[in-house]
Amino acid sequence: MSSKHDSHDSKHESADHIIDEKSFQDKALSALAVLSLLALLILGFYWQSLPLPAVQIHEEAEK
Amino acid sequence: MPSGQFLVENIGYVIAAPFLAGMLIILGLWRSKTTAMVLSIGSITFGFLYSIFLFYAITQEPKLVPWQFNVNWLATSDFHLSMGLLVDNLAAVMLLVVTTVSLLVQIYSHGYMRDDPGYSRFYAYLSLFTGSMLGLVVATNLFETYFFWELVGVCSYFLIGFWWNKALAAEAALKAFFVNRIGDCGFLIGILLLLAATKDVWGSHVLLGYFDPNGFDLGGVIQKAHAAGLLPAGLLTLAACFTLLGPMAKSAQFPLHVWLPDAMEGPTPISALIHAATMVAAGVYLVARAYPIWLTPDGHTGSVGLVVITVIGAITAFMAATIALSQFDIKRILAWSTVSQLGYMFVGLGTGAFSGGIFHLFNHAFFKAMLFLCSGAVIHGLHGEQDIRKMGGLKKYMPITAYCCLIGTLSISGCPGFSGFFSKDDIISSACHYNIWLGALMIFTAFLTAFYMFRLYFMTFENEYRGDAHPHESPPVVWLPLVVLAFPSVLSGYLGFNWESLNFTSSYGLRFDGSEAAPLANQFAAFIYDGKTPHFEGMNGLVMLISTTAAALGFALAWKVYKTHTVHVNTDIATSKQPLIAFLYDFSFNKWKFDELYLWLVNKVFLPAFDFVWQLIDIHIVDKFVNLTGTATMAIGTLMRLIQNGRGQYYAMVIFAWVAGLTIVAYLLSP
Numbered sequence: 001m002s003s004k005h006d007s008h009d010s011k012h013e014s015a016d017h018i019i020d021e022k023s024f025q026d027k028a029l030s031a032l033a034v035l036s037l038l039a040l041l042i043l044g045f046y047w048q049s050l051p052l053p054a055v056q057i058h059e060e061a062e063k
Numbered sequence: 064m065p066s067g068q069f070l071v072e073n074i075g076y077v078i079a080a081p082f083l084a085g086m087l088i089i090l091g092l093w094r095s096k097t098t099a100m101v102l103s104i105g106s107i108t109f110g111f112l113y114s115i116f117l118f119y120a121i122t123q124e125p126k127l128v129p130w131q132f133n134v135n136w137l138a139t140s141d142f143h144l145s146m147g148l149l150v151d152n153l154a155a156v157m158l159l160v161v162t163t164v165s166l167l168v169q170i171y172s173h174g175y176m177r178d179d180p181g182y183s184r185f186y187a188y189l190s191l192f193t194g195s196m197l198g199l200v201v202a203t204n205l206f207e208t209y210f211f212w213e214l215v216g217v218c219s220y221f222l223i224g225f226w227w228n229k230a231l232a233a234e235a236a237l238k239a240f241f242v243n244r245i246g247d248c249g250f251l252i253g254i255l256l257l258l259a260a261t262k263d264v265w266g267s268h269v270l271l272g273y274f275d276p277n278g279f280d281l282g283g284v285i286q287k288a289h290a291a292g293l294l295p296a297g298l299l300t301l302a303a304c305f306t307l308l309g310p311m312a313k314s315a316q317f318p319l320h321v322w323l324p325d326a327m328e329g330p331t332p333i334s335a336l337i338h339a340a341t342m343v344a345a346g347v348y349l350v351a352r353a354y355p356i357w358l359t360p361d362g363h364t365g366s367v368g369l370v371v372i373t374v375i376g377a378i379t380a381f382m383a384a385t386i387a388l389s390q391f392d393i394k395r396i397l398a399w400s401t402v403s404q405l406g407y408m409f410v411g412l413g414t415g416a417f418s419g420g421i422f423h424l425f426n427h428a429f430f431k432a433m434l435f436l437c438s439g440a441v442i443h444g445l446h447g448e449q450d451i452r453k454m455g456g457l458k459k460y461m462p463i464t465a466y467c468c469l470i471g472t473l474s475i476s477g478c479p480g481f482s483g484f485f486s487k488d489d490i491i492s493s494a495c496h497y498n499i500w501l502g503a504l505m506i507f508t509a510f511l512t513a514f515y516m517f518r519l520y521f522m523t524f525e526n527e528y529r530g531d532a533h534p535h536e537s538p539p540v541v542w543l544p545l546v547v548l549a550f551p552s553v554l555s556g557y558l559g560f561n562w563e564s565l566n567f568t569s570s571y572g573l574r575f576d577g578s579e580a581a582p583l584a585n586q587f588a589a590f591i592y593d594g595k596t597p598h599f600e601g602m603n604g605l606v607m608l609i610s611t612t613a614a615a616l617g618f619a620l621a622w623k624v625y626k627t628h629t630v631h632v633n634t635d636i637a638t639s640k641q642p643l644i645a646f647l648y649d650f651s652f653n654k655w656k657f658d659e660l661y662l663w664l665v666n667k668v669f670l671p672a673f674d675f676v677w678q679l680i681d682i683h684i685v686d687k688f689v690n691l692t693g694t695a696t697m698a699i700g701t702l703m704r705l706i707q708n709g710r711g712q713y714y715a716m717v718i719f720a721w722v723a724g725l726t727i728v729a730y731l732l733s734p
Contacts (some may be wrong), residue, residue: 039111
């Protein structure tokens, strides 16, 4: 009986361990997604703030 | 932070990292799902951060680029092929797009593919694909591009057929493979034609290279070869048309578009990454990268090559939009919309709106990847259901997915303020400037786009739920990438727009007449423009108003039809007593009958033709020649058998006869 209990407990602990690991992975990846958003936003606003260069543009007249 | 020069010169690590991750997973680390995921996502995170720092470095020190590094790949007595790395502004933008979408798709995949037994294999393929795509982006010449072009094609084949035990997936993978080989065959012929005509001009420079500080790049060499009489305009056009077959197949352009909707049999993250944002855009990227091939020999527009690009793009954009109107599979509707939007990009490049075409590629990558990931979240939430007739009312159950999908729909429809509006209007304005009927067709296609996209949105998320599953919102690891992509789906458009330049009174508000120096219209064009490429900045106030009105009409019609009458409308139209309406619906629903046409062509034309050639050459010539050889040998053997019968007396008699004969001859001839 006792050994059955032990076995059950160890399975339970193992399942908990897997759930914890999955949860940790999910949280880490979610955090990575949020950080990537921050990086993109910073990059976007930085890009938009750059001065526009004066460049000669030659539009093609031919069709 | 590392110096700009260090970042530019070590770009190779960005390409090598995903390759290494993919190889390590395949070679044994697939046994641990966590290790496979960490390796794959780690390598692409590195690439993403590197691309951001690289972009920053280039904007800080523009003189760092273009930079290239080459090594000999294959040497013959006549020429040597190179392989290397090219970093310039165009490559920097593409690196950002590929690494961003790949990173978010890989994060999403962790939630989406969690219970799939092929989880590790999936990450291995994703990494190999990402490495190949990044290699394609920084390739220095056409041969290297072709090398990576084939690698992304193979990865695409593996990923479409990822669930190879499903017959449809295996067939779709094969179909994609065949159609792309047709395009690639043309691509290779085009490259070889160019090489044959120009090989004496290249000297020791990188053969068919995109950049050379001394003018020995594609554009410069084509001009030199033309001036030397080595490359007549007709031959350049021929090479351009053959080469274009590659981008046409890869970017699913008419008539090589048939593989992309079927490719939706692959996992949804793949549809988002490969078949929406990156690989299918590689065709557009190649046209932009090797633009001089499609210009006139002296580097101007007005070439047959650009006309072909424009016509193919316009037909594709319109055709795919009409097909998307009547489809019911959520992923296939998005696939047809991708085909249509790629057609817009081709029209942009063909009509000279170089930055407009690339800008639409840039915006489209974000909002289309998001739309596909939304469709994946819906399919995941409905336990595999893909038919929008069995959806409806999902906004109540999965609000985050619904709002992200709405943002994507508004963006692709060209709603003012969303990213698709800016780039699409740039292309439409350029099309109007090029030819008013072409512009009208593009505007009508914008109307169709708004209609079919809002049809999808209303049938999926509005009204009452019509299915029998238990819909639920996905976990954060799945919906967060959608939210992240929603931001560029709105904001990236502003990089290509400048309010100060908008001029409603002019015929072409943002047009540059080329007569005087002027600031570029927007940040995106300023970054992409290389000072040589023909360039049209034509965002026109009037065209903008008309195309926005067209999109609004599309939205209003979809609202009227699908918000109020839901799904019965399709049945009513399909069974209409008006023969024309029923025919048009059937024509749209059956994808303009292209599959049937190709099947007929294969069965009735190609296979009989191959059979005829086989009969003629193999049976009547080769086989008969081989048989003749055998028959002749047998006849000679039979003859020899009569002489060489193995009897000693016979041989003695022959010897005696010869001796006697020779003696008589000698006697007769003696003086």
